[in-house]
Amino acid sequence: EPEVTQTPSHQVTQMGQEVILRCVPISNHLYFYWYRQILGQKVEFLVSFYNNEISEKSEIFDDQFSVERPDGSNFTLKIRSTKLEDSAMYFCASSWVILGTDTQYFGPGTRLTVL
Amino acid sequence: RKEVEQDPGPFNVPEGATVAFNCTYSNSASQSFFWYRQDCRKEPKLLMSVYSSGNEDGRFTAQLNRASQYISLLIRDSKLSDSATYLCAENVGGSQGNLIFGKGTKLSVKP
Numbered sequence: 001e002p003e004v005t006q007t008p009s010h011q012v013t014q015m016g017q018e019v020i021l022r023c024v025p026i027s028n029h030l031y032f033y034w035y036r037q038i039l040g041q042k043v044e045f046l047v048s049f050y051n052n053e054i055s056e057k058s059e060i061f062d063d064q065f066s067v068e069r070p071d072g073s074n075f076t077l078k079i080r081s082t083k084l085e086d087s088a089m090y091f092c093a094s095s096w097v098i099l100g101t102d103t104q105y106f107g108p109g110t111r112l113t114v115l
Numbered sequence: 116r117k118e119v120e121q122d123p124g125p126f127n128v129p130e131g132a133t134v135a136f137n138c139t140y141s142n143s144a145s146q147s148f149f150w151y152r153q154d155c156r157k158e159p160k161l162l163m164s165v166y167s168s169g170n171e172d173g174r175f176t177a178q179l180n181r182a183s184q185y186i187s188l189l190i191r192d193s194k195l196s197d198s199a200t201y202l203c204a205e206n207v208g209g210s211q212g213n214l215i216f217g218k219g220t221k222l223s224v225k226p
Contacts, residue, residue, distance in 0.1 A: 031212060033212075033213065033214075035214075041218070042202075042216050042217065042218045042219070043153075043159060043202065043204075043214075043216040044216070045213040045214060045215065048212055048213050055212070056212070056213055058213070089156070091158055091159070095212070103149065103161050103164060104161075104212075104214060105161070106158040106159050106160070107158060108157065108158050109157070109158050111156075
């Protein structure tokens with residue numbers, strides 16, 4: 001069964017450093033998402049991406065964040081200058097149809113720890 | 116502000132019990148709803164989509180009540196392996212497609 005994959009599974013970084021989280025969505029999916037979950041809190045939407053551009057972003061997704069689809073398979077989330085409060089699980093998801101009628105499948109997540 | 120509210124639990128039930136979770140949503144324009152299951156420190160995994168007519172998958176039944184703006188999940192004959200956190204999510208749809216999640220309801224099934 002096709003699945004979303006993410007690397008690395010755990011990233012430890014120093015405050016102020018840049019990190020890039022990588023995702024490989026399911027191959028025939030066209031819509032991609034990043035979510036985050038701070039320990040003990042709810043899963044929160046960050047950004048959605050379609051046709052090589054951002055479709056929607058939340059207020060969390062400020063200028064420190066960027067997304068890119070550098071090739072036909074990878075989808076990346078970059079945090080330019082990490083802060084302590086960026087420590088969280090970051091989940092990538094993908095779906096086939098965006099109009100609220102299809103399912104988003106989640107990757108296993110990257111645990112980001114900012115020291 | 117779009118919110119999804121869930122009873123956080125925990126629900127502690129014996130094996131074989133029937134347990135029900137509710138979830139309320141605030142955005143009447145929401146087009147679709149889902150129940151996800153999340154094990155500790157793992158990703159959300161889709162359990163069921165929720166349709167207006169209600170839908171059933173084995174021991175699991177999901178219902179949507181648009182008039183009262185809530186969705187429900189019923190688990191019959193609960194198993195030890197059902198122990199997890201159950202997240203409800205709404206998709207407002209349109210050009211967004213992003214999911215708004217509740218905080219989750221924790222279920223613990225005991226032998």
